[in-house]
Amino acid sequence: MTGTIAAAPPALRFEDVTHGYHAAAPVVRALSLSLARGEVVCLLGPSGCGKTTTLRLAAGLDRPWAGRVDIAGRRVEDAGPTHVPPERRRVGFLFQDFALFPHLSVLGNVLFGLKDRPRRAARARALAMLGTVGLAERAGAYPHQLSGGQQQRVALARALAPEPALLLLDEPFSGLDTRLRRAVREQTLRVLQQSGVAALMVTHDPEEAMFMADRVALMQAGRVEQIDSPMQLHHRPRSAFAVRFFSEVNECVGRVEGGRVATPLGLFDAPDLAEGAAARVLARPEALIPTLAGETGFAARVVSVRPLGHETILLLGLTRPGSDEPVMPLTARVPGRPTCAPGDLLGLAIETDECFVFPDEGPDDTAEAPPMAAP
Numbered sequence: 001m002t003g004t005i006a007a008a009p010p011a012l013r014f015e016d017v018t019h020g021y022h023a024a025a026p027v028v029r030a031l032s033l034s035l036a037r038g039e040v041v042c043l044l045g046p047s048g049c050g051k052t053t054t055l056r057l058a059a060g061l062d063r064p065w066a067g068r069v070d071i072a073g074r075r076v077e078d079a080g081p082t083h084v085p086p087e088r089r090r091v092g093f094l095f096q097d098f099a100l101f102p103h104l105s106v107l108g109n110v111l112f113g114l115k116d117r118p119r120r121a122a123r124a125r126a127l128a129m130l131g132t133v134g135l136a137e138r139a140g141a142y143p144h145q146l147s148g149g150q151q152q153r154v155a156l157a158r159a160l161a162p163e164p165a166l167l168l169l170d171e172p173f174s175g176l177d178t179r180l181r182r183a184v185r186e187q188t189l190r191v192l193q194q195s196g197v198a199a200l201m202v203t204h205d206p207e208e209a210m211f212m213a214d215r216v217a218l219m220q221a222g223r224v225e226q227i228d229s230p231m232q233l234h235h236r237p238r239s240a241f242a243v244r245f246f247s248e249v250n251e252c253v254g255r256v257e258g259g260r261v262a263t264p265l266g267l268f269d270a271p272d273l274a275e276g277a278a279a280r281v282l283a284r285p286e287a288l289i290p291t292l293a294g295e296t297g298f299a300a301r302v303v304s305v306r307p308l309g310h311e312t313i314l315l316l317g318l319t320r321p322g323s324d325e326p327v328m329p330l331t332a333r334v335p336g337r338p339t340c341a342p343g344d345l346l347g348l349a350i351e352t353d354e355c356f357v358f359p360d361e362g363p364d365d366t367a368e369a370p371p372m373a374a375p
């Protein structure tokens, strides 16, 4: 006996998976991704970046052009003949429209995926799952008698009842209104954690991804741009794209001199950039902290104030010291109610932890609105 314990295989592994719908135009490009058992990973990214296609490839609904897919240590797809069909992959699905059978009761819906089990065992399992999602008492109801949130919970119970190795969720909360969505995603996360199933979830909502995921896979143009924990993604974004995707940002450019880049917002360290290189500094709105005028050397005139309740958005014009001439527009986000009015002159402190320096690859030309500032 060697005493070695083999590590559990990942719940899902994509290796160099490529797929598209039209020849020579892949929408998923050499994508590699691994989900540990029990891990929740969210695929996040702009519309059309390949999130749903990635999910369909995991499900076996599409066959990739190239690459390999393993589920719970079993090869389900390769460049050769291997193609395990969806129903034999041990995956559960949860889609936006819940896809419940209207003519079946709640219990009937959950039993649907348990046809290969003896009747009594299937019934016990289905009732236990309905208990887990808090709907044991509605087992005899029909889908149309339930609220949207309850229907979503039935769909979750149905997906998890057969004990899948992997749960695939495609925008599962987008059909629900904002308040309900918050409650339902909390319940869903609790059920996922209780059941210990690995889950790959598609969303285009950054807040939802940050709330649900152990790791977020940020996708762009068919590739994973960055995969990290929500905290890492927020504090250590590896590209301008990763910063811009989560909030609007203030942007300015400059050249690296002596390892630093000088901008209207001050000097920023740029240790990883070549001397003389063009650099782009991205400052999140929360990086700009109003202070007393004259305190920090940065001053800004308030252009407009937009109270949102728990926070306030300030549109500002950065000014040169001793001058009222605006140098660049800025957006700041401050907690609480407004304490200033249009026309006021504020001092600004810059929180450098919320500022990021990257090689300048130009402004965000994928955005619908122009970037806030690029002097």
Ligand SMILES: Nc1ncnc2c1ncn2[C@@H]1O[C@H](COP(=O)(O)OP(=O)(O)OP(=O)(O)O)[C@@H](O)[C@H]1O
Pocket (backbone or CB within 6 Å): 021, 022, 027, 045, 046, 047, 048, 049, 050, 051, 052, 053, 054, 204
């Ligand atoms: N069945 C299809 N036939 C042809 N093109 C398709 C098909 N499905 C998706 N596409 C295209 O593939 C690209 C990726 O689509 P996909 O649905 O995977 O993106 P997504 O990131 O999930 O987008 P969204 O957030 O808008 O759902 C898009 O350009 C889309 O138009």
